[in-house]
Amino acid sequence: MEMVSNAPTGPIEKSWETHKFGLKLVSPANKRKHNIIVVGTGLAGGSAAASLGELGYNVDCFCFQDSPRRAHSIAAQGGINAAKNYHNDGDSVYRLFYDTVKGGDFRSREANVYRLAQVSVNIIDQCVAQGVPFAREYGGLLDNRSFGGAQVSRTFYARGQTGQQLLLGAYQALERQVGLGTVKMYPRTEMLDLIVIDGRARGIVTRSLCDGKLSVHFGDAVVLATGGYGNVFYLSTNAKGSNATAIWRAYKRGALFANPCYTQIHPTCIPHSGDYQSKLTLMSESLRNDGRIWVPKKAGDKRPPASIPEHERDYYLERRYPSFGNLVPRDIASRAAKAVCDEGRGVGETGLGVYLDFSDALKRLGRHKLDERYGNLFEMYERITGENPYEVPMRIFPATHYTMGGLWVDYNLMSTVPGLFVLGEANFSDHGANRLGASALMQGLADGYFIIPYTIGNYLASTKHEKYSEDVPAAKEAVANVNIITKKLLNANGKRTVDSYHRELGKILWEYCGMSRNAAGLKKAAGMIAELREDFWRNVRVLGSNEEFNQSLEKAGRVADFFELGELMCADALHRNESCGAHFREEYQTPEGEALRDDANYSYVAAWESQGARRPASLNKEPLVFHYVKPSQRSYK
Amino acid sequence: MKLILHVWRQKNAQDRGRMVRYEVPGVNEHMSFLEMLDVLNQGLIEKGEDPIAFDHDCREGICGMCGFMIDGKAHGGFKGTTVCQLHMRHFKDGDELYLEPWRAAAFPVVKDLVVDRSAFDRIIAAGGFISVPTGSAPDGNAIPVRKQDADLAMDAAACIGCGACVAACPNAAAALFVGAKISHLAHLPQGQAERNRRALSMVRQMNREGFANCTNIGECEAACPKQIKLEVIAQSNADYIRAAFRERPETVVSGVG
Amino acid sequence: MSAATNLPLAQLRFWDTTVGKKAVMAVTGFILFCFIVGHLLGNLQIYEPPEKINHYSELLKSMPSLLWGTRIILLVSVVLHIWASFALWLLQRAARPVSYVKKVNAHSTYASRTMMWSGPIILAFVIYHLLNFTFGTVHPGGPFDEHNVYNNVVTGFQFWPSSAFYIIAMIMLCYHLYHGLWSMFQSLGYSHPVYTPWIQRGAKIAAILIAAGYISIPVSVLAGFIKPV
Incomplete structure (x- = not known):
C-alpha cells in the first residue's frame, strides 16, 4: 500500500500557507452540487459539518445519539490550548509545536503539529465569537491557566465544562445550518459500512436505531469524525456509546489503521x-x-x-x-x-x-x-x-481516556481510501505516542473548522464524481454485508450477554495491553481475545429483532468490532519493540524505570492494512523525520 | 439491598404501554442508578426477557442523554444530579420505585424510558446561535466581556438539554431550556446583533413544538440537574416582549446583485 | 417540522405566543390588583359612620365618565385575563396527553399550582358580588336601596351563606395574589437574585392583608360590630 503523507517541505512556518495556496478550489456555484457525508457530531464532526454547510456544500450529518449536542467531546473538562501568549510568559506557536512534538514522544508528523499550533489561535477567536463563555478576568479579557505538563499558561477554559461549551458552540453553528437547509441531520443513526466504488469512498450504509431500517447514503466525499476507541477496554472515561465501528468498518474497506497501540491512560x-x-x-x-x-x-x-x-x-x-x-x-x-x-x-x-x-x-x-x-x-x-x-x-x-491511534491520514486528513477523510480522535495524527492535556479539543476543532474546509475542496475539485443509484453493486454488497452481521448476531441465540463479553475483553486488554506491556503478555492476550471472539459469535445472546429499537443489538455489533481491534492493538504493541509515550514495554526501560525509545528502528508510523478476516493485517511504515525538534530523551525531572 | 421497581414498558411509539413490576436483589450502595438497571437488564436478558430501554451515554452528568422520572421526580429529585450520577446509597432496602419516561406531547416515547427530544434541536435551529461563519472572527480579546456577564452567561450555558425541566413542569413547558439559551447569548456582547430575532424565533418555535406556557411556579428550577435559575425565564420573557414591540415586517430589498 | 428561520417573523403576533399571553395576563392582573386595593380602601369606610360610605358612593356616581371609564378598563382586563388563561389552559392540557402514574411537586407552592382553580371561583364570586351589591338583583339579606350602600352591605352580609361565599372567595383571592403578585414581574421579564425574594415576600404580605381587610367586613357584620341603621 502506498502511503504519501503529502506533508509540505520547506520552512515549517510557511508550510500550511503555501500548501493552502496550492489547494484547488471549488467555485461557489458548484459547491451545492457536491454532497458530503459527515459521520459524528463531536467537536471535529460538528465543526466540520457546520463549516462545510456554510461554504455551501450539501451535507448529510449522522450521529448515533438522540441529538448532535451529546457527542463525548462534551465531557472534556479542563480546557483548550492556544498559543496566544496573552500572559506574556513566553508562549508562541513554535513553543506549542515544540511541546506537542516532545509530549508525543517524537512519534508524530512535524508538519501536522506545526499547523495545529498555528490554527490554535484562530480556534479561540472563532469560539469566542460564537459565544462560548470562556472564563474572564475582571478587566474583561480572557483568562488562562497552565495545564498538564505545560510551563506556560495557554489553556483557555469555561469552568470545568470547556468541552461542553465548545461543543455547544459547534452544535449551535451546526443547527444554524440545519435551519438554513444546508445540513440534513440524521440523529439516532449509526454508520455500519463504507461504500467504496472504483477505489473511492462514495457513501455509507446506515441503520436507524429507532426502527432498524438500513439506508444507503451517497456522497462525493465521506468524513469520519467518530472519535476514539477507548471503550475497547470496557471501563474507560468514554461515553458508553463511544465505539470504533465506523472507523473499523472503513479499515476493513481498505483504510489503514495507524498506531493502534497508542492508548492514553x-x-x-x-x-x-x-x-x-x-x-x-x-x-x-x-x-x-x-x-x-x-x-x-x-x-x-x-x-x-x-x-x-x-x-x-x-x-x-x-x-x-x-x-x-x-x-x-x-x-x-x-x-x-x-x-x-x-x-x-x-x-x-x-x-x-x-x-x-x-x-x-x-x-x-x-x-x-x-x-x-x-x-x-x-x-x-x-x-x-x-x-x-x-x-x-x-x-x-x-483509566483509559484517549486513543492517539486511529485511521491513517495524510496532511490533508485523507485516508488511504481516496475521498475518505478522518478527523479528530478518529485519526492518528498530531499527538504521536502521547497526547498533552487540553490538546484534544484543539485538534478536533482545528480539523473541523480550519483544515477540512480547505482540503476537501482540493479533493472534490480534482476528481470527477458520477452519480450512483442504490443498485450499484458496491452498495448492494455493503448492505448485504451489514445484514449478514446482524443476522449472525441475532441468530447466535447463545447464553452470554454482550456486556459480559465486553467486560472480559476489557479485562484482558487492561491487564496485558494497558499501562505497561510485555511480549509474553501480548502474545497471550492475542490468543485469549481470538478465543473469546470465537466464543462470542457462537454463544452471544441478543434478544429481539433488527426492526425495533434494540440496544443489545447495537452494542453487539460494536463489541464484535472491538474484538478485532483488540487483536490488532496487541499485534501493534508487540511489534513495537521500544517504549514511547503511552506505549510502555517493560523490556525497554532505563535503569530508573523511564521509557526507552528506539529512534533508530521505530521512528515511524505503523499503519496496518486489513487482509481480510482470515489473514493477519500487514504492516506499512511511514517514516518520521524531524527537522525542527530533534528527538531527545523526554525528561521531566 | 433489594428494590422493587415499577417500570413503564412500551414497545414503540404506537404501543399503549403499561407499568411492569420488577424485583432487583443484590443492589450495592456504590452503584449508580443506571448500573442498577444494567444489572436488572443482564438478568432479564439471561431469562430471555426484553431488557428495559433507557437513554444514556457519558454517565458523568454532562451529555444530557439520560433522564427519566423516579418516583414522580425528574432524575430522582436530588439536587444537581442526573440519573447517571445518582448513587444507590440514597435508597434503602425494600424501597419501591416508579420509573416513567418524560411525559410531554413534544417528547413522544420511542421505547420504554426513551423519548424523542428532537424538538429541542429544532428550537436551537430556529435561533439559538450566533451567526459567525468560520474564519470571520476578530481576536478573542478584541471584545472585552465583563466578568459578571461572562459568569452569568456561563451559568445559563450550563444547560445540558436533558429535558428534565419539561418533564417536571405540570404544563410540560420548555421555558427553562429556551430561557437558558436566550439568557446565555443575551449576556454576551457577541449575542446582541441577533438578540431580538433570536428571542422571537425561539419562543415561536417552542410554541410550534407544542410546549405549553410557563406559570412561574419553579418546578423546573428544582428539577434542573445543572441548577439553572428561574431568572433565565424572566430574561427570555423580557427579550421576547421587547423584541415583539420592535418587530417590523420583513422587507425584500431587490436589485442587490 | 421545519425550523422557524424560514418563516417571515411577522407572521405570528405577540398574542400568539405563550410568552405574549402571559405578559397580557401580567398587565391585566396588575390592573385588577390596583382595583382590588382601591376597592378595599373604599370598603373600609364601612367602619366609619354610615354617611361616609354613602357619600363616597354618591361621589363616584357623580363622575360617570370616570366610573364608566374604570369599569370598561376593568371589564376589558377581566376578559383578556380570562381569555389568555383559558387559551393557555387548553395548551397545557394538550402538552401532556399522558399523565404520570406518580408525580411529586418538589418546589412549587399550593397557591401557584391552583391558579386555575382560584381564578374561576373568584370569577363566579365577582358575578354574584355584582348582582348582590351593585345591581341588587340578588340580595337575599333584605331590601336593596341603591342610595344606602351602608345598609346594603350590612343586610347583605347578615345573610350568612352570602358571607360564607364571600369569605371563601377572599381566601381564593389571597391564594391567587400570593402567587400572581410576584409572578407578574417574572412574566414581564424582571427577576433579580436580591430583589425577587423581597417581591415574593411583599406579595405574600399584600395578599394576606388584602384578604384580611375584605374578610373583616362580613366577620364584623356577623359578629354584630356593624349594625344596620
Whole structure:
C-alpha cells in the first residue's frame, strides 16, 4: 500500500500557507452540487459539518445519539490550548509545536503539529465569537491557566465544562445550518459500512436505531469524525456509546489503521468500586495544579489518611520529578501511580488508588478560591464517592481516556481510501505516542473548522464524481454485508450477554495491553481475545429483532468490532519493540524505570492494512523525520 | 439491598404501554442508578426477557442523554444530579420505585424510558446561535466581556438539554431550556446583533413544538440537574416582549446583485 | 417540522405566543390588583359612620365618565385575563396527553399550582358580588336601596351563606395574589437574585392583608360590630 503523507517541505512556518495556496478550489456555484457525508457530531464532526454547510456544500450529518449536542467531546473538562501568549510568559506557536512534538514522544508528523499550533489561535477567536463563555478576568479579557505538563499558561477554559461549551458552540453553528437547509441531520443513526466504488469512498450504509431500517447514503466525499476507541477496554472515561465501528468498518474497506497501540491512560480518574461498574469518571487534570499526590511510604498501610503523619507519606511525583512535580505528563503520572500500587502502597479498598490531597492548597488559597477553581469537580467527586475532598483526600487511579491511534491520514486528513477523510480522535495524527492535556479539543476543532474546509475542496475539485443509484453493486454488497452481521448476531441465540463479553475483553486488554506491556503478555492476550471472539459469535445472546429499537443489538455489533481491534492493538504493541509515550514495554526501560525509545528502528508510523478476516493485517511504515525538534530523551525531572 | 421497581414498558411509539413490576436483589450502595438497571437488564436478558430501554451515554452528568422520572421526580429529585450520577446509597432496602419516561406531547416515547427530544434541536435551529461563519472572527480579546456577564452567561450555558425541566413542569413547558439559551447569548456582547430575532424565533418555535406556557411556579428550577435559575425565564420573557414591540415586517430589498 | 428561520417573523403576533399571553395576563392582573386595593380602601369606610360610605358612593356616581371609564378598563382586563388563561389552559392540557402514574411537586407552592382553580371561583364570586351589591338583583339579606350602600352591605352580609361565599372567595383571592403578585414581574421579564425574594415576600404580605381587610367586613357584620341603621 502506498502511503504519501503529502506533508509540505520547506520552512515549517510557511508550510500550511503555501500548501493552502496550492489547494484547488471549488467555485461557489458548484459547491451545492457536491454532497458530503459527515459521520459524528463531536467537536471535529460538528465543526466540520457546520463549516462545510456554510461554504455551501450539501451535507448529510449522522450521529448515533438522540441529538448532535451529546457527542463525548462534551465531557472534556479542563480546557483548550492556544498559543496566544496573552500572559506574556513566553508562549508562541513554535513553543506549542515544540511541546506537542516532545509530549508525543517524537512519534508524530512535524508538519501536522506545526499547523495545529498555528490554527490554535484562530480556534479561540472563532469560539469566542460564537459565544462560548470562556472564563474572564475582571478587566474583561480572557483568562488562562497552565495545564498538564505545560510551563506556560495557554489553556483557555469555561469552568470545568470547556468541552461542553465548545461543543455547544459547534452544535449551535451546526443547527444554524440545519435551519438554513444546508445540513440534513440524521440523529439516532449509526454508520455500519463504507461504500467504496472504483477505489473511492462514495457513501455509507446506515441503520436507524429507532426502527432498524438500513439506508444507503451517497456522497462525493465521506468524513469520519467518530472519535476514539477507548471503550475497547470496557471501563474507560468514554461515553458508553463511544465505539470504533465506523472507523473499523472503513479499515476493513481498505483504510489503514495507524498506531493502534497508542492508548492514553489518564492519571486522575475516580477508582472503580465493583464488578457492576459501567464506566470510569475522569477528574480534570487541572486538579493536579493544586493537589498533591501521595501514598503511604509503608506497603499495606491501611490507616486513614489523616492519621498518616507527614514524614510517612511519599509524594512520589515531587520526589521523582522535582522540576515538574505533580504536573508531569499523563503517561508518566499514570505509570508512576501503577508502580506504587504494584508495590502494595495503593490506597482505598481495592488498593488501586493514590491520594490527591488538597489540604495544603486549602491552607494556601482558602476555601473560596478552591471552590472557584474546582467547586464543580469536588461536587462531582462527592456525588460519586460520598466523600468530601475538603475533609478526606481524593482517591484517584489511572483509566483509559484517549486513543492517539486511529485511521491513517495524510496532511490533508485523507485516508488511504481516496475521498475518505478522518478527523479528530478518529485519526492518528498530531499527538504521536502521547497526547498533552487540553490538546484534544484543539485538534478536533482545528480539523473541523480550519483544515477540512480547505482540503476537501482540493479533493472534490480534482476528481470527477458520477452519480450512483442504490443498485450499484458496491452498495448492494455493503448492505448485504451489514445484514449478514446482524443476522449472525441475532441468530447466535447463545447464553452470554454482550456486556459480559465486553467486560472480559476489557479485562484482558487492561491487564496485558494497558499501562505497561510485555511480549509474553501480548502474545497471550492475542490468543485469549481470538478465543473469546470465537466464543462470542457462537454463544452471544441478543434478544429481539433488527426492526425495533434494540440496544443489545447495537452494542453487539460494536463489541464484535472491538474484538478485532483488540487483536490488532496487541499485534501493534508487540511489534513495537521500544517504549514511547503511552506505549510502555517493560523490556525497554532505563535503569530508573523511564521509557526507552528506539529512534533508530521505530521512528515511524505503523499503519496496518486489513487482509481480510482470515489473514493477519500487514504492516506499512511511514517514516518520521524531524527537522525542527530533534528527538531527545523526554525528561521531566 | 433489594428494590422493587415499577417500570413503564412500551414497545414503540404506537404501543399503549403499561407499568411492569420488577424485583432487583443484590443492589450495592456504590452503584449508580443506571448500573442498577444494567444489572436488572443482564438478568432479564439471561431469562430471555426484553431488557428495559433507557437513554444514556457519558454517565458523568454532562451529555444530557439520560433522564427519566423516579418516583414522580425528574432524575430522582436530588439536587444537581442526573440519573447517571445518582448513587444507590440514597435508597434503602425494600424501597419501591416508579420509573416513567418524560411525559410531554413534544417528547413522544420511542421505547420504554426513551423519548424523542428532537424538538429541542429544532428550537436551537430556529435561533439559538450566533451567526459567525468560520474564519470571520476578530481576536478573542478584541471584545472585552465583563466578568459578571461572562459568569452569568456561563451559568445559563450550563444547560445540558436533558429535558428534565419539561418533564417536571405540570404544563410540560420548555421555558427553562429556551430561557437558558436566550439568557446565555443575551449576556454576551457577541449575542446582541441577533438578540431580538433570536428571542422571537425561539419562543415561536417552542410554541410550534407544542410546549405549553410557563406559570412561574419553579418546578423546573428544582428539577434542573445543572441548577439553572428561574431568572433565565424572566430574561427570555423580557427579550421576547421587547423584541415583539420592535418587530417590523420583513422587507425584500431587490436589485442587490 | 421545519425550523422557524424560514418563516417571515411577522407572521405570528405577540398574542400568539405563550410568552405574549402571559405578559397580557401580567398587565391585566396588575390592573385588577390596583382595583382590588382601591376597592378595599373604599370598603373600609364601612367602619366609619354610615354617611361616609354613602357619600363616597354618591361621589363616584357623580363622575360617570370616570366610573364608566374604570369599569370598561376593568371589564376589558377581566376578559383578556380570562381569555389568555383559558387559551393557555387548553395548551397545557394538550402538552401532556399522558399523565404520570406518580408525580411529586418538589418546589412549587399550593397557591401557584391552583391558579386555575382560584381564578374561576373568584370569577363566579365577582358575578354574584355584582348582582348582590351593585345591581341588587340578588340580595337575599333584605331590601336593596341603591342610595344606602351602608345598609346594603350590612343586610347583605347578615345573610350568612352570602358571607360564607364571600369569605371563601377572599381566601381564593389571597391564594391567587400570593402567587400572581410576584409572578407578574417574572412574566414581564424582571427577576433579580436580591430583589425577587423581597417581591415574593411583599406579595405574600399584600395578599394576606388584602384578604384580611375584605374578610373583616362580613366577620364584623356577623359578629354584630356593624349594625344596620
